[in-house]
Amino acid sequence: MKKSLLALTTISAFSGLAHAQSSVTLYGIVDDGFNWTSNAGGTHLYNVSSGVIQASRWGLRGGEDLGGGLKAVFVLENGFDLNSGSLGQKNRGSSQGLEFGRQAYVGLSSKFGTVTLGRQYDSVVDYVGQFEAGDQWGGYIAAHPGDLDNINNAYRVNNALKYASANYSGFTFGxxxxxxxxxxxxxxxxxWSVGAGYSNGPVMLAAAYLNARNPNVGFFADNGASTAATASTNFISSPVYSGYASAHTYQVIAAGGAYTFGRATVGATYSNTQFLNLGDTATSGPNPKAYTGNATFNNAEINFKYQLTPALLLGAAFDYTKGSDVTTRTGTSGGAKYYQGALGVDYFLSKRTDLYAIAVYQKASGTDSTGATAVAAINNLTPSTTDRQSTVRIGIRHKF
Known part of the structure; x- marks a missing residue:
């Protein structure tokens, strides 16, 4: 009797395992095209580049039904350069790329939400990012100058514990x-970061907060290697805020929304970005201009897209960024202003393949974070040597 009971228990256990539902999906995007830039370090530039409207990537996404409404989930996502075959998400100041630099996490999901561990996106990206033109049709060149508020996801979070709620009648948080x-x-x-969003019919709204300590080495370095970043190196490349590497804390308050009527959608974002307690050279970063106190940027974007036909999308956006004065040991340094406009056309040959064109123009004024006369610096491009910069991108994207 005891042997029979043991056998029945063992068979039942294996039977439950055999009926567990699991799946793995391979997915990806390949994006390539031609670019023209009016002034890249003082010269006109014609080049080919990968991953502008969306970064080229491949990934594995999977899950297993554990029963009782509980599910194991994971994502491993690699970024790469289509033209050279090299890995994307390189460590700042290094040629080393990360094998799964876009995302890499594992966790559990239930009716109460999802908890994951690994390399992931912060709440500003998750909740507000969708309202920026750069995340829709404009690519990283249409992001805010230097992606200073990280709404376009220039930086990811290592060693992250993340919670995302279930959808409660259009309301989500995490x-x-x-x-x-x-x-x-x-x-x-x-x-740490928190965010929330609401969607109901034509209306979508979201807000988020991000706080990073010692951001130059802990966030902007984006270091996934075994060698730790040190405060002796500046890991910020954009002159918009590279002078603020000594900030002890980086803080972003962001909000966004969109309203759809017919074929048209109007969207907007606002962000307040602060580099707090400048001068922390011991644990944060260098401070060649001897800044003290705080530096603040206010950014506002309004964008518009129109689905002219089921296959043809038109987009336009305007972005304004204003930096504050910054205190030095001998006085103050005036802040910079950036005005940016973007236009986009996206034509879908099929559900998975499209041809697109994007044009971006930026004008700068004032004094930038390096203490020099501000120059135009379209996101992820070599800065101009003047106060103006234009770029045009014509590309093709395929999703699988």
Missing amino acids: GVYSLGGIAGDYSRNQL
Whole structure:
């Protein structure tokens, strides 16, 4: 009797495992095209580049039904350069790329939400990013100058614990916490963010908050290698805010929304980005201009898209960025202003393949974070040597 009961229990256990539902999906995007830039470091530039409207990538997404409404989930997502075959998401200041630099996480999902661990996106990206033109039809060149508020996802979060709620009648919320990993100082290099969104018919709204300690080494370095970033190096490339590498804290408050009527959608974003407690050269970064206090940027974008036909999308956007004055040991340094306009056309040959064109123009004025006369610096391009810069992109994208 005891042997029979043991056998029945064993068979039942294996039977439950055999009936567990699991799946793995391979997906990706390949994006390539031609570019013209009016002034890249002082010269006209004609080149071919990969991943502008969307970064080229491939990934594996999977899950397993564990029963009782519980499910195991994972994502491994690699970014790459289509023209050279090299890995994307390179460590700042290094030629080394990350194998799964876009996302890499595992976790559990239930009717109460999803908890995941790994390299992930912060709440500003998750909730507000969808309202920016760059995340829709404009690509990274239409992002805010230097992607200073990270709405376009220039930087990702390592060592992150993340919660995303279920959808409650259109309302969602979530948060991220990243451990700094510094022995004896739990707050050093740590990051946390929270966000919420609401969608009901033609109306969509969202807001989010991001706070990163020692951001130059803990966030902007984007370091996925075994060698830790150090405060002696500036890991920020954009002159829009590279002078603020010594900030002890980086903070973003962002909000966005959109309203759809017929074939048209009007959207907007606002962000307040602050580099707090400048001058932390011991644990954050260099401070050649001897800044103290805080530096603040206010950014506002309005965008419009129109589905002219089921296959043809038109887009337009205007973005304004204003930087504050910054205190130095001898006085103050005036802030910069950036005006940016973008136009886009996207024609879908099929559900998976489209041809697109994007044009972006930017004008700068004032004094930038480096203490020099501000130059135009379209996101992820070599900055201009003047206060103006234009770029045009013609590309093809295929999703699988």
